[in-house]
Amino acid sequence: MNLLRLAWKNISGNSLRSWVVALCALVVAAFALFSTLLLRGAAASLELAADRLGADIIVVPEGAQTEMEGALLMGVPAHFWMPEENVAKLAAIPGVEAVTPQVYLATLIGASCCSVSEMFMIAYDPATDFTVRPWLEARLPAGLALGEVIGGDYISATEEDNGILVYGALVTLRGNLEPTGTGLDQSLFFTLETAHELARVSEIAAEEPLVIPPGQVSAVLLKTKPGLDTEALAVEIYRTVPGVYPIQSANLFQSSRTQLKSLLNTVVIIMALIWPLAILLIGMIYLMAANERRRELGVLRALGATRRFVCESLLAEASLLAFCGASVGVFIAVLAIYLFRRLIMVSLGVPFLLPSAGSLALQIGIGVLLSMLSVFLAALFPALKISRQDPAIAMRE
Amino acid sequence: MIRLQDVTKVYPLAKGHSVTAVRGVSVEIGAGEFAVIVGRSGSGKTTLLNLAAGLTRPTAGRVTLDGVDLWKLSDQEQSYTRNRKIGFVFQFPSLLPTLTAHENVILPTIFGRNGAEPDARDRAAAMLERVGLGDKLSSYPRQLSGGQQQRVVIARSLINNPELLMADEPTSNLDERTEGEIVGLFRELHSSLGLTVVLVTHTRQLIQPGMRSIEMAEGRIVEAG
Numbered sequence: 193m194n195l196l197r198l199a200w201k202n203i204s205g206n207s208l209r210s211w212v213v214a215l216c217a218l219v220v221a222a223f224a225l226f227s228t229l230l231l232r233g234a235a236a237s238l239e240l241a242a243d244r245l246g247a248d249i250i251v252v253p254e255g256a257q258t259e260m261e262g263a264l265l266m267g268v269p270a271h272f273w274m275p276e277e278n279v280a281k282l283a284a285i286p287g288v289e290a291v292t293p294q295v296y297l298a299t300l301i302g303a304s305c306c307s308v309s310e311m312f313m314i315a316y317d318p319a320t321d322f323t324v325r326p327w328l329e330a331r332l333p334a335g336l337a338l339g340e341v342i343g344g345d346y347i348s349a350t351e352e353d354n355g356i357l358v359y360g361a362l363v364t365l366r367g368n369l370e371p372t373g374t375g376l377d378q379s380l381f382f383t384l385e386t387a388h389e390l391a392r393v394s395e396i397a398a399e400e401p402l403v404i405p406p407g408q409v410s411a412v413l414l415k416t417k418p419g420l421d422t423e424a425l426a427v428e429i430y431r432t433v434p435g436v437y438p439i440q441s442a443n444l445f446q447s448s449r450t451q452l453k454s455l456l457n458t459v460v461i462i463m464a465l466i467w468p469l470a471i472l473l474i475g476m477i478y479l480m481a482a483n484e485r486r487r488e489l490g491v492l493r494a495l496g497a498t499r500r501f502v503c504e505s506l507l508a509e510a511s512l513l514a515f516c517g518a519s520v521g522v523f524i525a526v527l528a529i530y531l532f533r534r535l536i537m538v539s540l541g542v543p544f545l546l547p548s549a550g551s552l553a554l555q556i557g558i559g560v561l562l563s564m565l566s567v568f569l570a571a572l573f574p575a576l577k578i579s580r581q582d583p584a585i586a587m588r589e
Numbered sequence: 590m591i592r593l594q595d596v597t598k599v600y601p602l603a604k605g606h607s608v609t610a611v612r613g614v615s616v617e618i619g620a621g622e623f624a625v626i627v628g629r630s631g632s633g634k635t636t637l638l639n640l641a642a643g644l645t646r647p648t649a650g651r652v653t654l655d656g657v658d659l660w661k662l663s664d665q666e667q668s669y670t671r672n673r674k675i676g677f678v679f680q681f682p683s684l685l686p687t688l689t690a691h692e693n694v695i696l697p698t699i700f701g702r703n704g705a706e707p708d709a710r711d712r713a714a715a716m717l718e719r720v721g722l723g724d725k726l727s728s729y730p731r732q733l734s735g736g737q738q739q740r741v742v743i744a745r746s747l748i749n750n751p752e753l754l755m756a757d758e759p760t761s762n763l764d765e766r767t768e769g770e771i772v773g774l775f776r777e778l779h780s781s782l783g784l785t786v787v788l789v790t791h792t793r794q795l796i797q798p799g800m801r802s803i804e805m806a807e808g809r810i811v812e813a814g
Contacts, residue, residue: 496672
């Protein structure tokens with residue numbers, strides 16, 4: 193028998209009170225962790241997606257900004273074109289260090305010639321690309337050959353020999369990029385040469401041909417010279433190349449960032465309501481419990497328990513309950529995030545990247561600690577009050 | 590052993606009122622005595638016992654145990670003194686309902702930094718055996734009769750081998766037969782262990798030869814044997 197066992201015995205002997213306190217701890221921990229995982233996961237995902245593209249400015253046809261973001265964020269196929277000559281015009285602007293064109297394509301919906309329905313596909317120019325090059329340099333130094341592809345994190349081969357059927361042609365999946373939590377995870381990357389070959393084969397092998405308008409590209413990714421003001425360059429692009437819209441990487445996914453900010457504000461407001469309410473409720477429960485157990489605590493003092501022991505015993509009870517409640521709370525939060533990740537992404541319209549094991553453990557720890565701290569704070573005043581009472585007074589009716 | 594010098598206890602009430610439970614009492618109870626404090630309800634006998642045990646601070650006067658002023662000790666020292674030197678038996682059910690009889694008896698041994706002493710379990714079992722409840726170790730208070738609960742309380746009061754046993758109307762909720770058994774147990778402990786016993790009761794009939802009676806009325810000692 194020791195202080196903790198005594199606390200545990202008291203918890204099990206007062207089940208209703210214990211359940212209410214544990215439930216409060218559960219709600220605080222679950223909500224705090226769920227919101228943190230969601231917001232941090234979404235923010236990390238946006239950062240990673242922008243980094244993955246590796247561009248300082250992405251130039252798209254004017255009016256295609258929203259479609260572009262939808263494709264990159266949620267994997268919704270994009271269909272927009274601009275003249276290929278824009279690549280040279282953009283490269284000629286002072287301050288531009290590198291440019292690379294990309295062509296955005298999509299598989300057919302519900303067609304037997306495509307293994308995956310409505311998949312977003314990005315064709316790049318291997319001579320100038322800087323989006324998938326870092327990955328290729330590390331894993332496939334020779335680059336992608338004709339008919340070879342790499343996929344986002346979710347992409348897997350559907351046919352034999354790492355094959356994926358695209359417009360009636362079998363392409364070979366050579367590897368997967370790191371996860372970003374965005375639409376890029378559901379996208380396929382291949383060279384412009386492979387894209388044109390797919391278009392050629394599709395004319396005879398697919399239910400509908402893959403059309404790549406001649407002399408057209410979907411977007412041009414741009415790297416600026418170090419130290420250059422990208423905003424000024426974006427203004428210059430907008431002024432000198434008609435019919436295009438330059439999106440600065442820092443401003444990419446602006447609508448999602450705004451959405452996230454509004455989500456964060458909502459979470460802060462809910463937390464600002466839940467947290468003090470939970471502390472107040474637990475405080476009241478402990479005040480009532482301490483009054484109800486006044487005589488029992490007085491007996492403990494009479495038997496030789498110090499004020500500190502009585503106070504610690506009540507706080508140990510509260511902490512044990514908080515720990516149990518918070519542990520269940522974080523488990524529920526993590527389970528909900530893992531099980532309903534897709535649903536959350538679609539319903540909130542934000543991408544989401546699962547945290548690494550270390551980061552998850554840290555966030556779980558913070559959630560549990562926050563919850564335990566709430567219960568501890570709530571129980572502190574009643575515990576101090578009752579422990580300071582005269583034993584004889586405490587034992588009186 | 591216990592000495593109260595000119596002790597007064599005033600309880601503050603609402604709206605600036607107060608009630609004086611004990612008025613300028615001086616009394617000394619020596620080691621090995623069996624003192625019975627008698628008096629009617631409200632005469633101040635329970636307050637006197639609480640003052641003598643250091644369970645409530647006197648408004649005026651001095652309380653010493655073995656020459657040490659109880660109210661000059663820190664909370665830790667005072668608690669240690671109560672834990673090691675005094676065993677308590679209360680009028681009301683004072684067992685923790687969530688603990689078994691055995692755990693209730695062990696309770697006074699856990700207040701140190703390191704929890705219960707290694708032999709506490711065996712000592713507690715022996716104490717319960719001594720009060721005739723060797724077969725009730727795993728029983729919870731609700732599973733015991735009033736008399737059995739008081740026996741567990743007595744076993745608990747003896748677990749730390751105290752020099753002084755203080756009992757506040759320990760038989761008031763018991764039937765006549767059980768009352769006789771409990772008082773018999775106190776007498777047996779007094780004679781076999783050489784304990785100093787201070788018993789508070791409103792029943793004069795409990796006073797037996799060899800016991801010292803201290804009668805209280807209106808907060809004062811009106812007769813001391």
